[in-house]
Structures are given as structure tokens and as C-alpha cells.
Amino acid sequence: MINVAELANGVRILTEHIPHVRSVAVGVWVNVGSRDESQRLAGISHFIEHLMFKGTEKRSAKDIAEELDAVGGHLNAFTTKEYTCYYAKVLDEHFGLAVDLLSDMLFNSLFDKKDIDRERNVILEELKMYEDAPDELVHDVFAGTIWSGHPLGRPIIGDEKTVQELTREDLLDFYNKYYTPGNIVVAVAGSFDREQVMEALTATFGKLTGQGNERLLTAPEPARQVVCRYKDTEQVHLCIGTPGLALDNEKIYVFQIINTILGGGLSSRLFQEIREQRGLVYSVFSYHSSYHDSGLFCIYTGLSKQNVRAALELVIKEIYDIRTNGVQARELQRAKDQLKGNLLLSLENVSTRMSRLGKSQLYLGKVVSPDEIVRRIMAVSDSDIRELARTMLNPENFCLASVGPWDDGDILREILNQA
Template sequence: MYRKSTLPNNIRVVSEAIPYVKSVTLGIWIGTGSRSEQQHNHGISHFIEHMIFKGTENRSAKDIAEMVDEVGGQINAFTDKEHTCYYIKVLDTHLELALDVLSDMLLSSKFEQEDINREREVVLEEVHMYEDTPDELVHDLHHNNIWAGHALGRNIIGTVPSIENFNKPLLLEYYQNFYTPDNIVIAAAGNLTHERLVELTNYYFGKMAGNKKQGNPTVPELKPNQTIQSKAIEQVHLCLGTSSVSQLSPDIYTFHIINNILGGGISSRLFQTIREEKGLAYSIYSYQTNYSDAGLFTIYAGTRPSNACQVVELVRQTIFELKNKGITARELTKTKEQLKGNLLLALESSSSRMSRLGKMELTLGKYITLDEVVTNIDKVSLEKVHSITQQMFNPNTLCFTALGPISEEIYDEVKRF
């Protein structure tokens, strides 16, 4: 059962009781990520996430790790473009320990300059490692290609110059601006009671004060173009993208269906044509990236340079066929069942349920039940799918990004879109 409360200091507490499990997953969600950053502090959200694990006034980094390990728990964190999450999964008998540890980390981290200098080297190594992973790097290049000059177009980790600029005053300023009660959601799922969670949360976080720094976020504008970056690697990595919708849009369910049919799984049209029938790529798929006020739809393929032009042409043909012939009633029914099955299977763990709670509260400010999601999926019609595909794959809204050993011929293939 879903429950929500708001503490006197405006921290929101959301929970879902799952009485048949023995675990609890607790997440502290902060409504800030790389989108909140400026050029001079690009990557600071991710860097602070690292620093939160480097010790507090009460515990060393080793103490934190040992406390969680001693009860068989798991602790981690991640930074996204619009939020940061710190989470622990433990047995249900250790819920208070989880809150004790996370509150200490979030409220009493030291941010010592010596630790900052050491962690800077770790993050710089992460940057260089990422540069050596072209099948991941190409997606960041693609976002920057589409949303050039906007914070959503920048990567999460930052750049070498911005990371080298980080110091204690800069980190504390950002922390104080965004790690505030009105910008925090505490989400938990598992074998717990909401009343006990609220009681413990108020004890450990109730004295936290401050207000989030108000900004003026702008909606990114898609800029259709081609970005082709030569790199001496074995494969060419290709991304073709267009606008999608925000997480708030009712059309998001139609986009999910189109994505699933086009490249969302091993039975999708792109996978079957390019990998199974032609053998031209090992990795070929499509995906959606949905934010609070914008979205992207992307097709990705990795292939040998000699196959790149043929892969681009097959992607073009597949999109053309989808636009002009649409989908069948059977395809629509099959895809709806697949989406519903994927959703329900993904929510079998307390971790995934906690994540869903936290994201919804931060982004939507409300909870959408599984029954509502299923109903919305079932409402999607053939006519709606056809209408959206006509809008999506307009040649004037397509962006192309390629990374690797590029031949001149690929320019001509892209122009055919």
C-alpha cells in the first residue's frame, strides 16, 4: 500500500509496504542533478555524490562501509540529470540503521580538502575510462548534438577543466543550495510500516533546515543537425534521434509502444532486420529519455565501418515502413502485453519499487498506481500510434551522431532521411 507524509520541515516521505519480503530498501532522493549546474561547476552533482561517502564528523568512510557490510546490506548512490539518489537495502530489522547511516552521510559529511583532492583524481580517471567506452560516449555526444548549449545536453560526470576547478567552498555552496528539506524525498519499500518510517525519518532528518535555491529552468529546443566525430576504433557507433515527450505527457504510453515495436527488444523490427536477418550489428536498439519537461527518442547501432552505410539505410527503410504502413492490431496487442509484463516483473523487488516511488514524487508530485498505468497502456489506439509516428520522424526534426572511423559515403546515406 502506498502512503505519503510531509514532515514539518517539508521533507516528503513516501512508502510502499510489501509484507511478504524480508527486506527494506531506503532511498534519499535529492531534486538536483547535472541539469541544475552551470558551465563552471559542470559535474558537481556527481562529485558531491562521491564525497558523501568519504566520511562524516561521526564515522570514517571505512566505518560506513563496515556498518552496512556487517548486516549484509548494500549501499550505493547515483546521479542523473534531474536527481541524485543515495540508497541502502537491508533486512527489515535494520531499517533504523539504514536511516542512521544515510542521515549521517547526508547531514554531517566533512568535505575535507584533502579528500576532495584525492577524489578528484578518481573522478578524472572515470572521465578517461568513459572516453575509452565509445558505445557509451556516443550517447552523450548525441545529447549534446541535439540540445547544444542546454544543461540537459551536457553529460553528468563533467569535464576535466570543471572537475579540476572543484574545491570545498564551491561544493558547500552547491550543497547548501540544493540539499534542502523542500528538495528531498525519502522513499522506502519493503516489510515496514509507514508510521515507523515517518517516526524514524523525523528523528534523523527533522532538524534539517533551509530552502532550495530557485532557478529558471528553460525547456531545451531540439536543433536538427549532424555530428560526425572521427575516432580510431574498431566500430562505428551511430545514433539517430528525434523529440519525444516529457514524463508528464499523456502521450508517453504511445511512445513506449512505438519504441517497443521499433527497437525495444529482440522481437523488434530493427533487431530482427539488422541483426537477425542481415547480421550487420551485434547491438541495435531504440530507447526513450524522458525528463520533467522534455524527451528524446534515439536509435542506436554499433557496426563495422564497412557495414555502416547499409545499417543507416535499413534504419531509414524501417522508419519509412512504420510511417507509411503503420502497425497491425496484432502488433499493438502483443506490445501492450509485453509492456505490462515488463512493468510488473520489474517491480518484484523492494529496490525497484523504492525507485519508482522516489522518481514519481520528485518529478510528478504524485503516485500513479499500476492499475492506472495498465489502463493508460490499454487506451493507446492504432490511430494514435500512426499520428505520433508521423510527428516523430519528420526529416526536419532528426539528428544524427556518429563516432568512429567514418567514411564519406555515410553523409549521403544520412541525407536520404
């Protein structure tokens, strides 16, 4: 059972008790990410996330690293385009320690200048790491291609110039603006006593003060273009795709099934046709990312440059086929069962349940039950798929981005003209 409460200061708390486990996951979800940054401050949300681990008045950075390790727990954080999450997973008997540690990090971090300068160097090394990972870098290049000039099109980590120029005053101003009660959701899933949970969270998060900031969303205007970034690598890394659906769109489950059938696993059309039948690639898959007011559908593959044309022709062929002919009853049922299985199996993990609570509250203001999700997945029909595919998957609107030793930017237009 999921319980929802709101503290007097506006912090929202969601709890889900799971009696048959010994662990508990606690996540603090802050409603701020890279889309809330100006160009000058690009990467500041991610920078602040790093600084939360660098020490407080009562804990050094080493203390923060050691305290949950000492009891077999796990502590981490991540930044996305629209939110930042700090989370811990521990045995139920150490729940109080996890809450104390997370709240101390979030509200008492020192932002010491030496730590800021040291962590700046760490992030610059992280940027170099991404530059050496073209299979990851290409997804940022693709987002920047389709949403050029919009914050959603910028890398979460920022760039070398912005990271170098961020000051302590910048960091504190941004932190004070967004790390406020109305921007925070605390999600707890696993084994716990709810009275003790509420008592502990009220004593820590209930002390937080500050006024919230309403997020002013400006939806990105998608571009249709091709961007080839030369890099001396063995493979060409390609992303091709189009705008998708926002997370609250009623057709999101139809699109999930389309994505699953096209590139969502080993049995998908793209994997079977391009890798298994033709041997053109090692990796090929698709994904759909959703945000508050927009989405992104992408097909990725890594391959030798002499195979690019053949692989892209097969991708476009499958797109046209699903738009024109829909899907077979057998593959539709398989996709439904795959999504159902993935969802229900994931719920055996308390961290996944906690993440589901936090993200759903931030995006939807409610938590949709697994039964409701399954019901909506199972209700999708072939006509739903054809209708949405005709609307959303128009190859004429596709963008292409690549990283590697290939720069034939005209190839997409040539393939579409021949299709």
C-alpha cells in the first residue's frame, strides 16, 4: 500500500511498505535538473550533486563514504535533465542512519572552496571520459541535434568552459533557489515502521525552510538536421530519431509497445533483421525518453562505416512497414508480455519501487498502480499502433547524429528519396 503525506513546509513523502524484505530504500528527489539552467550555468545541477558528498559540519567526505559501507548499505546520486536524486539502500534496522546521512548531506554541505576546486577537476575528467566513450557521447550529440539551442538539448554535465567558470556564489545561489521544501519529494520503499519513518523525516526534512519556484516550461522546437562529429574510432556510432511523447501523454503505452517491437530487446525487429539476419552490427536498439512537455525517440547502432547505408536502409524500411502494415498479432502479444514481465519483475527490487514513487510524484503528481499500467498496456491494439506510428514516426522528420570516422550527411535524404 502506498501512503502519501505532506509536511507543513511542503515536503512530500511517499511510502510503500513491503513486509517480506529486510531492506529499505530512501530517495530524496529534487525537482531541478539541467533544463533549469541558463547557458552560462550549464552543468551546475550536476556540480551541486557532486558537492553534496564532500563534507558537512559533522561529517567529512570520508565519513560520508564510510558510514553506509560500514553497515553494508549503498549511497549514491544522479542528475537528469529534469530532476536530481540522492538515495540510500540499507537494512531496515539502519533506516535512521540513512535518513540522518541524506539530510545532513543535503542541508548542511559546506561548499568549501577547496572542495569546489577539487571537484571541478573531477568533473573535467568526467567530461574527458565521455569524450572517450563515443557510444555514450553520440546520445548527447543527438539530443543537441534535434533540440538545438534548448536546455533539453544540452549535456547534463555541461561543458569545459561552463564548468571552469562556475563560482561558489553561483553554486550557492542555484542551490538556495531550488533546494526548497516545495521542490522535494522523499520516497521510501521496503521494510519499515511508518510511524518511525514519519517521525524521522519530520524531524529532519520538516526543518527545511524556503519558498518554492514554479518551473516555467518552454517546450523545445525540434529541428530536422544531420550532424556528423568526426572522431578517429573503429566504429561509427549513429543515432536516428524524432520527437516523442511527454510522460503524461495518454498514448505513452502505445509508444512503449512500438519501441519494444522495433528495438526493445533481442527479439525486436531491428536486432533480428540488422544483426542476426544481416550481421551488419554488434549493437542496435531503440529507446523513448519522456519529459514534462516533450519526448525523444531514438534508434542507436554502432557499426563499421561501410555498413552505414545498408543499416540505415533497413531502419527506414522497418519504420515504413510499421506505419503502413502495423504489427502482427503474435509480436504485439509478445511485446505486451515483455513490458508486463519487465515491470512486475522490477518491482521485486525495493530501489526500483522507491524510484517509481519519486519519479511518478514529480511528473504526474500521483503514482499509477502496476495493475493500471498493465491494464493500459494490454488494451493497446494494432490500430492504435498504426495510428500513432503514422503520426509520430514520419521519417521525413527524422534527425541523424553520428560520432566516428564518417560524415556523409546527405545519406539520410538519399535513402528517404529512394524509399
